[in-house]
Amino acid sequence: MLTAPPVEANGNRRGIIAMCTAMACFMTNDTLVKIVARDLPSGEIIAIRGAFAAVMVFGWLVAAGHLRDIGRVASPLVAARAGLEALVAFLFISAIGALPIADITAIFLITPLLITALSGPLLGEQVGWRRWSAVAAGFLGMLLVVKPGGAGFLAGSATVMALLSVFFCAIRDMVTRFIDPRIPTIVITLTTCVAVGLFGAAMIPFQGWVTPSLTHVGLLLAAATVVVAGNHAMILAFRGVEVSLVSPFRYTVMVWAIVSGIAVFGEWPDVASWAGIGLIVGAGLYTLHRERVRLKVRRAEVEAKATLP
Template identity: 35%
Template structure:
């Protein structure tokens, strides 16, 4: 019988595998039709698919207060920017390279939590963040021919993701997760629709429509898997299995596109993953120590 943590880990690994499949599909379609056109079609499909999903998870809410709507709006803009920048990047660079750079996000979030949320940050985690940033430099290779717009776009995607994740911290606890996802999906639909109106549309085949639909369903499946992962397992335990996404990206990049990371990319990825796992492990240890102290009758 699997423990709750093991169930959470399986759901997290499943989410990363399905996410990689969705990215591979979008990388393929994005090289055939304009990016904004693909995103608009996918997000419209996502909006439609949210309707039956609301019967499973709970109804989509429409908060009345201005503050909550403003937070959801800013968070959704971060989601839009991250989607646009990341998908534009993976069209031109291997999935593994892009996914490896994105793994720096938990480290950047730790740094932002220190500056904006007042969370403590010891020298061990600061050292891990610096190691992770060095790993990113090995992957993007600044100053070399390998450094260009795609690598910058992935870094921009990380920046937008920080806005999205920090915004999530400020969403009221009574606002359910599906509402947050619905706001983001609708925002992507609106922004990609506006952007696509200023670009020429290419004919879309039945096969392409089918693949985009599979990508839309896959992204909703990722959303469900992530919810189940967080509900079953401890967040600090389950979060470590998010890094399996890099393995899936390497595998998919090689099988589907024939891409294989060079040695520097491998080293950089290992540094990022290692430092990220250390930060998650450190947060878990600190959480356990805090809990044990709170149970101590002498404190």
């Protein structure tokens, strides 16, 4: 039976910062990809972006002195994570062209609820009612944004692909938690980029090839840059942390999604969506507040034990 490595000192704080950074990077990537998806098939987009990303990460790995660790890409858990990431990327990019960016982002935020539900039985983490309440509030906010049962939510296969990407994303993040901490994060990132790129290339014969313009190539190069940074931050976010605590900070991506939707695509949220966004952000902030309270309690307990004769 697999055993997750212990939570690191200050791991949760580092995980929260990494998660927020990853969300900003991923939303920038999503915006760029959505623009390109108007003209190019999803497999081609993934393949081109993946090639750029793999070259960047390999250079990073060499510069960081981890070339000797390249053999660790064959680790079963690292390979499994890479395969899941490739599937998530394909499903998400296939859906993003047909859905408003705020809607698909909100659908994706079901992930923390799934992870919280899994972190108890799989990781043995103690998830109290306050954490459950915060995650449930964020989930309710997602429902207000997406409005399930409306025409937009039920329109075609795009929503189904988005929901499937959520499921596989939750499994991917749980797998990340079990990866040997001695394996450098950059090695995991490289494996992810290569697997995603190869998955996209494998889809080209089925979807066809459209010759990209220099603008398309430039946008995908920029997307590769931010997705590399985002993947690296996401892996850091789930190593040596309490997964159920860090995961709800995915909700910060909604802030970026709304800004992108308005500024780039002219998609203005309605009143219900604004209320949902408020719940999502509030849930994340409350979770951060609870972590600070728990940290103070733990410190007080340590200090009390230290003063005992």
